[in-house]
Amino acid sequence: MDRGLSQTAFDAAPASAGGVTRTLRRRSTPARPLFETLPAAVAPRIQPSLERRRLWERRFRRRLDVTDAVSITLAAAAAAIVETGPIDTFADLAGPARIGMFVVGAWLTLLWLARTREPAVLGAGAAEYKRIGHATGLAFGILSTIFILAQLPGLRAQLLVAMPFGLVTLVFSRWLWRKWLIHERERGECVSRVIVAGARDDVEYVIEKLVGDPHHAYHVIGATTTDGLIDPIRVGDRGYPVIGSIRSTAAYGRATGADAIVVASTPDDDRDFVRRLGWELEGTAAELVLCNRLTDVAGPRLSLRPLDGLPLVQVKIPEFEGGIHAIKRGMDVVLSLLALVPILLLTPVIALAIKLDSPGPVLFHQLRVGRDGRQFWMIKFRTMVADAESSRDSLHAQNEGAGPLFKLKRDPRVTRVGAVLRKFSIDELPQFANVLRGDMSIVGPRPPLPAEVTAYDGTVYRRLYLKPGITGLWQISGRSDLSWEDSVRLDLRYVENWSIATDLMIMWRTAKVMVAPRGAY
Structure with a gap:
């Protein structure tokens, strides 16, 4: 029963006590209005930052x-x-x-x-x-x-x-x-304006990944940290301002017009931080992104399983045999057969150009290491002078390769025809014969030399869990311009996360890289 109505009725009614009738005095305190609105119960309204984000998405x-x-x-x-x-x-x-x-x-x-x-x-x-x-x-x-x-x-x-x-x-x-x-x-339009929140080291790691995103989907406008310091966070040659404490992230997001908040880590003493932050961002931001340090784990391996209010992130353990690998092998056989037909037609022309440019064999055989550490002879069109291997030691002091790799941007052993073949990756076309034979795959980790494998540590050996590929993440990401660490990281990412869809994507991007080569020398 409504308190205002019941009190009025009670004040106006007569009452008796001990047979004596008396009228109760009306109280002077006014009753609460019937339809009074409680400020705390008002649903959040859309703020300009969120409306701006939704506007370009709708368009x-x-x-x-x-x-x-x-x-x-x-x-x-x-x-x-x-x-x-x-x-x-x-x-x-x-x-x-x-x-x-x-x-x-x-x-x-x-x-x-x-x-x-x-x-x-x-x-x-x-x-x-x-x-x-x-x-x-x-x-x-x-x-x-x-x-x-x-x-x-x-x-x-x-x-x-x-x-x-x-x-x-x-x-x-x-x-x-x-x-x-x-x-x-790239022009700064259609991007998410982001504030990254967390411990300083975690924020730096996340910003580095966001600004390195080739799709340019996130524009970092600042950070909030747990240490209370206002020193900017430096990533590369650029500094990102720390605009305040992590506990005031929502307020700073509203003030700066951010439409996305990325939580790199949470305060150790506040387990309800993320839930409360989500409430505070209602009507202000379109995204609340939670990061973890499961580095190089691709989306298909991750799944979310709610358990009585506890969100469990499940990570599928990689498998290196089974039906999906049989499908990959079948795709390798079919595509290599289709590719070898035009390659055989082009081989006489390429062979003639190689012979006219420098004496020596048309094909170059080199010992490489494949799956499970098995060695095989990889075939390529010859791009160097015939005695290139014997003169390598004299050029070792000029090595520009990363880690155990030996690379020279202007290698004097490369012939004129060989430079053209390398630039457009034509020298690697005979490797489709390696694929058909089963030594290689069309997509996979980079095929290493035996000398490189002897320098591996326990982690890098994981590159040998799959067959090496004619192309891979390393080729579409810069090839010889990559550092040794980046090359290893890309190969390990592929080994743990590969899928048929990923292989098709890499093949498509490889075709574009061959037309506009980068890092091929």
């Missing part, structure tokens, strides 16, 4: 909506034209047009249900393309069932024409938008 998603619809409509229309063939009147297009509209609607619906335009995957590349592929496969699985049950015509054309054409067009359009988004982010 970008609308552009994706348009290009997705155009791509799918063109694919469905092409299938309808193939299905009908020559037409006499426009009435002949009515049936295929209805089927095409049905396909377009179902396809777009599945793209929406698969969250292919979520902010988390915008510009993410492989994750975005994977969702598009899953949505497309599911859409046509459902459509095939409906077509068969309803005995609708046009299924074959939609499967053989619309699905592959539409999928390729969708991925290509998303790739173009991703390039545009990265360009905008």
